[in-house]
Amino acid sequence: MNTHTTINSMSIVFAIALLAACSPSPDQAQSTAPASKNGVHNSIEAKIETVDEPMVVYMTPWCGCCTVWAELSEQAGFEVEIREVESLHPIKEELGVPPAMGSCHTAKTAGYFIEGHVPFEDIKSLLTKRPDARGLTVPGMPIGSPGMEQGNRRQAFDVYLVDHQGNTSVYNHYPSRH
Numbered sequence: 001m002n003t004h005t006t007i008n009s010m011s012i013v014f015a016i017a018l019l020a021a022c023s024p025s026p027d028q029a030q031s032t033a034p035a036s037k038n039g040v041h042n043s044i045e046a047k048i049e050t051v052d053e054p055m056v057v058y059m060t061p062w063c064g065c066c067t068v069w070a071e072l073s074e075q076a077g078f079e080v081e082i083r084e085v086e087s088l089h090p091i092k093e094e095l096g097v098p099p100a101m102g103s104c105h106t107a108k109t110a111g112y113f114i115e116g117h118v119p120f121e122d123i124k125s126l127l128t129k130r131p132d133a134r135g136l137t138v139p140g141m142p143i144g145s146p147g148m149e150q151g152n153r154r155q156a157f158d159v160y161l162v163d164h165q166g167n168t169s170v171y172n173h174y175p176s177r178h
């Protein structure tokens, strides 16, 4: 049973490390402050330019970085409606987010999915170009993507376009910054 003990302690350490950045997992719900919906709606006055298409953001109530991303999207001009859900699995499946390309929250705008910490300029360009596709994704939670700020630091990451067959192509690339 020693092996089990070791694995369990390791997952706890991993969970704590993950929590420091953000917590997409329900296991950490108890130790995380609830997301404030009011905070999101109060930031409307910070809008710069309004985007015509409303955006629905599906997230678990305990996801801090999802809340930050939703707040930033309002500041970027999106009209955001947050829907708190226990599990994101059904909506990801419905919208056709490839299982290996997922992140912590899933948004929907103009019939497209916006998966994870996608920069707002890419969503705006998607809404302008309207490609025949399912949506955009930033898999995982790269440091320095919107909602995952850590000073000025940025891990290099790609925004992927997912077509109707589930094929992905790089839509935009963000180089690393130190």
Ligand SMILES: [Cu+2]
Pocket (backbone or CB within 6 Å): 022, 024, 065, 066, 104, 105, 117, 141, 147
């Ligand atoms: Cu996140």
